[in-house]
Each structure stands twice: as C-alpha cells, then as structure tokens.
Amino acid sequence: MRPPLIIDGYNVLHENPQLAQLSRRSMEEGREMLVSYLSAKAGRYDITVVFDGWQHGGPAETAERVRGVRVVYSKLGERADEVIKRLIDRAPPQAIVVSNDIEIRTYAERAGCQVARPDQLTRIASERPVQENDRRVSSEKRGPAQRPKRRRSPPPWRF
Numbered sequence: 001m002r003p004p005l006i007i008d009g010y011n012v013l014h015e016n017p018q019l020a021q022l023s024r025r026s027m028e029e030g031r032e033m034l035v036s037y038l039s040a041k042a043g044r045y046d047i048t049v050v051f052d053g054w055q056h057g058g059p060a061e062t063a064e065r066v067r068g069v070r071v072v073y074s075k076l077g078e079r080a081d082e083v084i085k086r087l088i089d090r091a092p093p094q095a096i097v098v099s100n101d102i103e104i105r106t107y108a109e110r111a112g113c114q115v116a117r118p119d120q121l122t123r124i125a126s127e128r129p130v131q132e133n134d135r136r137v138s139s140e141k142r143g144p145a146q147r148p149k150r151r152r153s154p155p156p157w158r159f
Contacts, residue, residue, distance in 0.1 A: 005045035005124070006087050006113075008080060008099035009034065009071075010052055015100055015118035035069050042068030045096075048087060052080040088113055096124060 013019045013030045023030030038047050053073035063072045074083045084104055088097060088111045097108035098116045105115045116124055
C-alpha cells in the first residue's frame with residue numbers, strides 16, 4: 001500500500017512562486033500545473049490534492065482521478081480544511097499532510113501524521129516513502145507496535 005500524501009491545494013499554489021505567478025493569470029492553469037507535477041510522483045504515494053469549492057463549488061463534494069492524482073473540491077459552503085481533516089481522520093500514521101495552515105498542521109500532528117510545508121513538497125515527492133512494513137522490527141522483542149515519535153522540523157528562518 002502506498003502511503004497517502006494529502007495536499008492543501010490552494011495553499012501550495014500560493015506558496016510556490018512559479019505556481020503563484022501562473023495562478024494569478026489563470027487559477028485553472030495553476031491547478032492543472034500542480035496536478036501535472038504531482039502526477040509524475042503518483043507511483044510513490046497515494047496523492048490527494050484538495051481545493052476549496054466553498055464559494056463557487058457545487059452542492060456536493062466532488063472527486064476525480066486525474067493522471068493518478070485524486071483531485072477533490074469541497075462543496076459549496078465548505079472549506080477545503082474540513083475535507084482535509086476528514087482525510088486525516090482516516091489516514092494511516094505514515095500519511096504526510098502538506099500545508100502551511102497552522103490549524104491543519106496541528107490537527108495532522110495530533111492525529112499522528114507527518115506534516116510538511118509546501119516548500120518541502122519537491123523533496124518529499126522525490127524520496128522513497130516509508131512503507132508500513134519498513135517500521136516493523138521484531139515485534140516479539142519490542143512489544144506491540146507503536147507510532148514513532150514525531151520530530152519537529154526546524155523553523156524556516158535562520159538568524
């Protein structure tokens with residue numbers, strides 16, 4: 001089973017300089033470029049990118065698979081954050097959530113997911129993901145399996 005990679009779509013679009021510039025011209029082109037980039041990495045992860053539909057969405061949440069990437073739009077009146085939280089609730093511990101949104105990051109950390117900033121997406125998408133089997137080390141010696149402790153990433157700034 002490939003580990004889930006849950007992406008806050010508009011957050012990544014606005015944080016990445018190239019995607020932000022493209023999105024200012026056409027939000028649709030920005031979304032398509034992000035999905036195109038992610039589709040090249042879809043073999044490594046089970047990728048879901050979530051976009052807000054709360055202002056212009058339909059009456060129901062929509063999801064489609066585009067070149068191996070699951071693209072989800074929240075329904076009218078619902079923010080993408082709520083969809084992302086539902087995905088986090090169902091995600092296994094090796095899931096990675098990509099967002100700069102403090103509320104989403106905190107929610108994901110409390111659920112035991114790994115958390116990454118949008119500027120780390122290129123590195124994450126290029127790495128070999130940790131599989132569930134990689135974490136097993138003789139459970140007879142260690143007792144029941146436990147979730148690994150999370151390391152906090154250093155702040156993005158340096159003094």
